[in-house]
Amino acid sequence: MIKLDYTNVSDKIIGDEGLDIISCFNEFAPKIREIITNLNMNKDKPGQWLQWMNLGYNEETVWYVKEFAAMVDGRFDNVLVLGTGGSALGGLALSHALLKPYWNLLDKEQRDSFPRIFFLDNIDPDEISGLLDILDLKKTLVNVITKSGSTAETMAQFMVIKDKLEALLGDDYRKHVVATTDKETGILRQLANEEGYKTFVVPDDVGGRFSVFSAVGLVPLALVGVDIDEIIRGIKIMDLNLKNTDINNNIAAQNALIHYLMDTKKDKYISVMMPYSSRLKYIADWYVQLWAESLGKEVDRAGNKINNRPTPIKALGATDQHSQIQLYNEGKNDKIITFIRVDEFDNQLDIPNVFEFTGLNYLAGKSINQLFNSEADATKVTLCDYKRPNVTIHLPKINEYYLAQLLYMFEMQTAIIGELYNINAFNQPGVEQAKNYTYALMGRFGYEESANQLNEKLNNKVIL
Amino acid sequence: MIKLDYTNVSDKIIGDEGLDIISCFNEFAPKIREIITNLNMNKDKPGQWLQWMNLGYNEETVWYVKEFAAMVDGRFDNVLVLGTGGSALGGLALSHALLKPYWNLLDKEQRDSFPRIFFLDNIDPDEISGLLDILDLKKTLVNVITKSGSTAETMAQFMVIKDKLEALLGDDYRKHVVATTDKETGILRQLANEEGYKTFVVPDDVGGRFSVFSAVGLVPLALVGVDIDEIIRGIKIMDLNLKNTDINNNIAAQNALIHYLMDTKKDKYISVMMPYSSRLKYIADWYVQLWAESLGKEVDRAGNKINNRPTPIKALGATDQHSQIQLYNEGKNDKIITFIRVDEFDNQLDIPNVFEFTGLNYLAGKSINQLFNSEADATKVTLCDYKRPNVTIHLPKINEYYLAQLLYMFEMQTAIIGELYNINAFNQPGVEQAKNYTYALMGRFGYEESANQLNEKLNNKVIL
Numbered sequence: 001m002i003k004l005d006y007t008n009v010s011d012k013i014i015g016d017e018g019l020d021i022i023s024c025f026n027e028f029a030p031k032i033r034e035i036i037t038n039l040n041m042n043k044d045k046p047g048q049w050l051q052w053m054n055l056g057y058n059e060e061t062v063w064y065v066k067e068f069a070a071m072v073d074g075r076f077d078n079v080l081v082l083g084t085g086g087s088a089l090g091g092l093a094l095s096h097a098l099l100k101p102y103w104n105l106l107d108k109e110q111r112d113s114f115p116r117i118f119f120l121d122n123i124d125p126d127e128i129s130g131l132l133d134i135l136d137l138k139k140t141l142v143n144v145i146t147k148s149g150s151t152a153e154t155m156a157q158f159m160v161i162k163d164k165l166e167a168l169l170g171d172d173y174r175k176h177v178v179a180t181t182d183k184e185t186g187i188l189r190q191l192a193n194e195e196g197y198k199t200f201v202v203p204d205d206v207g208g209r210f211s212v213f214s215a216v217g218l219v220p221l222a223l224v225g226v227d228i229d230e231i232i233r234g235i236k237i238m239d240l241n242l243k244n245t246d247i248n249n250n251i252a253a254q255n256a257l258i259h260y261l262m263d264t265k266k267d268k269y270i271s272v273m274m275p276y277s278s279r280l281k282y283i284a285d286w287y288v289q290l291w292a293e294s295l296g297k298e299v300d301r302a303g304n305k306i307n308n309r310p311t312p313i314k315a316l317g318a319t320d321q322h323s324q325i326q327l328y329n330e331g332k333n334d335k336i337i338t339f340i341r342v343d344e345f346d347n348q349l350d351i352p353n354v355f356e357f358t359g360l361n362y363l364a365g366k367s368i369n370q371l372f373n374s375e376a377d378a379t380k381v382t383l384c385d386y387k388r389p390n391v392t393i394h395l396p397k398i399n400e401y402y403l404a405q406l407l408y409m410f411e412m413q414t415a416i417i418g419e420l421y422n423i424n425a426f427n428q429p430g431v432e433q434a435k436n437y438t439y440a441l442m443g444r445f446g447y448e449e450s451a452n453q454l455n456e457k458l459n460n461k462v463i464l
Numbered sequence: 465m466i467k468l469d470y471t472n473v474s475d476k477i478i479g480d481e482g483l484d485i486i487s488c489f490n491e492f493a494p495k496i497r498e499i500i501t502n503l504n505m506n507k508d509k510p511g512q513w514l515q516w517m518n519l520g521y522n523e524e525t526v527w528y529v530k531e532f533a534a535m536v537d538g539r540f541d542n543v544l545v546l547g548t549g550g551s552a553l554g555g556l557a558l559s560h561a562l563l564k565p566y567w568n569l570l571d572k573e574q575r576d577s578f579p580r581i582f583f584l585d586n587i588d589p590d591e592i593s594g595l596l597d598i599l600d601l602k603k604t605l606v607n608v609i610t611k612s613g614s615t616a617e618t619m620a621q622f623m624v625i626k627d628k629l630e631a632l633l634g635d636d637y638r639k640h641v642v643a644t645t646d647k648e649t650g651i652l653r654q655l656a657n658e659e660g661y662k663t664f665v666v667p668d669d670v671g672g673r674f675s676v677f678s679a680v681g682l683v684p685l686a687l688v689g690v691d692i693d694e695i696i697r698g699i700k701i702m703d704l705n706l707k708n709t710d711i712n713n714n715i716a717a718q719n720a721l722i723h724y725l726m727d728t729k730k731d732k733y734i735s736v737m738m739p740y741s742s743r744l745k746y747i748a749d750w751y752v753q754l755w756a757e758s759l760g761k762e763v764d765r766a767g768n769k770i771n772n773r774p775t776p777i778k779a780l781g782a783t784d785q786h787s788q789i790q791l792y793n794e795g796k797n798d799k800i801i802t803f804i805r806v807d808e809f810d811n812q813l814d815i816p817n818v819f820e821f822t823g824l825n826y827l828a829g830k831s832i833n834q835l836f837n838s839e840a841d842a843t844k845v846t847l848c849d850y851k852r853p854n855v856t857i858h859l860p861k862i863n864e865y866y867l868a869q870l871l872y873m874f875e876m877q878t879a880i881i882g883e884l885y886n887i888n889a890f891n892q893p894g895v896e897q898a899k900n901y902t903y904a905l906m907g908r909f910g911y912e913e914s915a916n917q918l919n920e921k922l923n924n925k926v927i928l
Contacts, residue, residue: 007928121783126811156815279588292790311791329897351623434845443830464486
């Protein structure tokens, strides 16, 4: 199992900046018990957006995903995922972590004949044109993902790609498309029915940022050879652990409470996610989305304005020791840092004794692994010297089982801290207005009034 | 020239969260005049770390870099840069922006026969092993970059690579190494002399994070066909503009003052850098390093503890609209967002009318470019609706000339805001302790005492 080490948020280590952990846990034990009980009681109620808690138990979906992956095995050189936000980020983060590094640059044999994988999660015209230059669409399977079927970025991407696919392949282009969308409604579902695409379902009451373990994430992962049974096994064991209503035995509750108290009592409103592993780089991006969209809310469930809401930041060890650590040590003491450490890397890389310089002798005969771990330890202790709170999550290895545990733990932690803040962690009202403005600027029918308002603001010549 | 639009920090737009720009500029005009005058007066004094201001005028270095690039032209399929922090980030950011997207996946012809380029800026054993699996070292030129010659990460990487290169090539391995380091001192200089590597110089009094326009950045860029003359032209014209001591005519001073006042008067201590261009993604990383290491200081020049110091965050438009914008709109109002907008993309990508759905009709016949720009406009206006300050920097195009202007402008802005905070923007005392701890953990001679301290802390079994 993954482990959480919260020693370095204790007042025994960092003094006044820290918490008396035992008494905090005791004080909040009843509240945590209530939160976890309610989450589990309410998870099947429609409209609660808690269906992500059931994704470890959906054996049928897993079976269908595996069947599909087996059916198309060997037929494609590339998988192209068209998705935006949560529809792309989970698959991107997990595939980057689980596939061999530099996957898309490996030759086919090194990839065990699995396809390369591309996530198009932006609408930069230069990037899309560049991607079209390198992709042989005849050998590409396109997985278009949008729950609503009307995400402007994803559908615009798909319209561009569909046009080119069809020009190349005629009616057969259909066999190159798999759509992941709502089971009944929306434009993409309608399109899939008419055109005859293979489809997968985004379950009801699973938000984008909580969708990684649904078909949204599982389909692309299975297509490149990731063991999705092991993912499911990881979620299940973690879910079992996190059903424990005793805070002393629930790491998601512990970390949620620590982050909540650090924000509200100690003004640590910035949550830094810093894995020590290049392969886990995009896990930090995924966490940032999860934390930011879930917790960045103006009002609580009662409609009252709230003061405390954290800001997440992504970092990468050891790289960012030479970028952000100066700030974390000496800047405003407003951060709590989460390290992710890997106990055992897949590779052991020795540093050979190639130079006769005393200044380098201390490296010779050691390993890159040892250096990497020493840097992580050194950074952690230095942060404590500067009285900066930090927690460490330990992954025994980078594999499907432990990564599933990690991401599921973060999801539960987010749900619990949402309840501690008493906010709705599952909506995103703050992005609606920009969507409407975009529709208005693009001339969508029904948005004429918004367009007028907007053009006034854009053309507003303010005298400063 | 690039342009700065600061309309949306005005109190005329965002009310009490904004500034009365004209009166702020007037009030600080004398201070800004003094700062810019002093920077230019002091730039050639040793120990001021202002030599980055002269990098636009070093024609000889440019000549030598171009000569070297011409000499090795066609000899290598890969350039591998070994560098840490500022030694890698500038070259990475500029090459990612200036080369065709997916450069390393293009075939040789699409790359006009220029090599692929890899920046190894971490010491993850899995990542390094993975890189060795895809790189044919026989066709690889290794550029090892460290001013001091003793950066542990970079030298450890180099020891691993040198061993493999020499095993493959024998004595000829030397022709595959180019070292960028101090002109006289340090282990790497000594090594280069003994082994006979081609070398370039990191000039004195240029810190890592201000080194992108020295040989540190220019060598890798020239090797992959970037027009470094155009870079120099961009720096020069911007330097000329930024010598203007009148704040009304100096965009670096304007943006520095705006960020300073937003932090100190309006509690906007988080600076978000959000380019709307996938190609500019790593410019945000570069900015984060520049801002964090330069401004994250505990004490001012007089040794007094200071309260205000900003935290930088990187984001990417439009992708992060679906990740962080919910938070920027509705979270704590503690951020100032800098958008970077590209007026004209290299590619125009039309959205074909492929589906007969009214729900998508508004996209058909428009372009991806238009959608991208609409999203950026919509996000900007929404932020203003939520009273969130934001500035926009306009790049006419993505090319060497304008990107050099942009980065040089950010450097000057950082120097100026450092003076406004009255801190030393050019040192990084907060990373020294972790370096010492790392040496101690790795058993470096002379660090025994530190090792004892450290092991005590690491093995400290605290009773919480």
